[in-house]
Amino acid sequence: AQKVTQAQTEISVVEKEDVTLDCVYETRDTTYYLFWYKQPPSGELVFLIRRNSFDEQNEISGRYSWNFQKSTSSFNFTITASQVVDSAVYFCALTPPGDFGNEKLTFGTGTRLTIIP
Amino acid sequence: NAGVTQTPKFRVLKTGQSMTLLCAQDMNHEYMYWYRQDPGMGLRLIHYSVGEGTTAKGEVPDGYNVSRLKKQNFLLGLESAAPSQTSVYFCASSHGGAHSYEQYFGPGTRLTVT
Numbered sequence: 001a002q003k004v005t006q007a008q009t010e011i012s013v014v015e016k017e018d019v020t021l022d023c024v025y026e027t028r029d030t031t032y033y034l035f036w037y038k039q040p041p042s043g044e045l046v047f048l049i050r051r052n053s054f055d056e057q058n059e060i061s062g063r064y065s066w067n068f069q070k071s072t073s074s075f076n077f078t079i080t081a082s083q084v085v086d087s088a089v090y091f092c093a094l095t096p097p098g099d100f101g102n103e104k105l106t107f108g109t110g111t112r113l114t115i116i117p
Numbered sequence: 118n119a120g121v122t123q124t125p126k127f128r129v130l131k132t133g134q135s136m137t138l139l140c141a142q143d144m145n146h147e148y149m150y151w152y153r154q155d156p157g158m159g160l161r162l163i164h165y166s167v168g169e170g171t172t173a174k175g176e177v178p179d180g181y182n183v184s185r186l187k188k189q190n191f192l193l194g195l196e197s198a199a200p201s202q203t204s205v206y207f208c209a210s211s212h213g214g215a216h217s218y219e220q221y222f223g224p225g226t227r228l229t230v231t
Contacts, residue, residue: 045222107159
């Protein structure tokens with residue numbers, strides 16, 4: 001069975017501070033995919049990143065960076081120099097590969113991030 | 118491109134009433150999904166489809182039915198609504214195949230059952 005744990009239910013930081021959102025996962029599959037989604041106050045879910053378990057390189061996209069550590073089953077998300085527009089609920093998710101792997105996408109319970117101006 | 122659209126955006130039902138939620142995507146995606154989102158529980162998969170004419174059960178299928186008569190549309194039906202089905206419903210779509218592509222979500226439907 002798959003499981004995604006986002007232990008941080010809510011985080012508040014002052015604007016321009018850096019913040020890291022934790023994601024720990026459990027899976028018996030040797031190959032899998034990890035995702036991060038953002039849900040702003042408007043409600044829609046926005047795709048941020050997809051990562052294959054074979055690729056352990058960290059990724060940076062502007063102020064966003066992701067640290068994937070297979071040894072600790074973690075896929076953490078860092079926002080540098082946070083902005084008010086980063087306020088949202090962030091979800092980590094996991095799925096195995098395979099022709100029908102998408103249906104087994106497992107979401108964490110989300111971390112609500114509030115950036116204080 | 119509209120991406121994934123959902124109709125309606127809001128709905129209030131009385132217990133026992135029925136309704137259908139419509140999801141449409143214009144990205145030619147093979148896979149489509151229906152999720153529900155409840156406070157503190159993240160998103161849970163209700164039903165999904167891997168192609169036109171196919172459907173399958175997800176994690177929480179009871180009380181719901183789905184149909185995928187056209188590739189671009191995925192309908193979610195509630196035959197006899199219950200207060201436990203009060204939730205926000207999201208439709209999503211993605212490419213199919215072995216590489217578990219990202220899912221694109223609609224704006225959601227907020228359903229209240231009284």
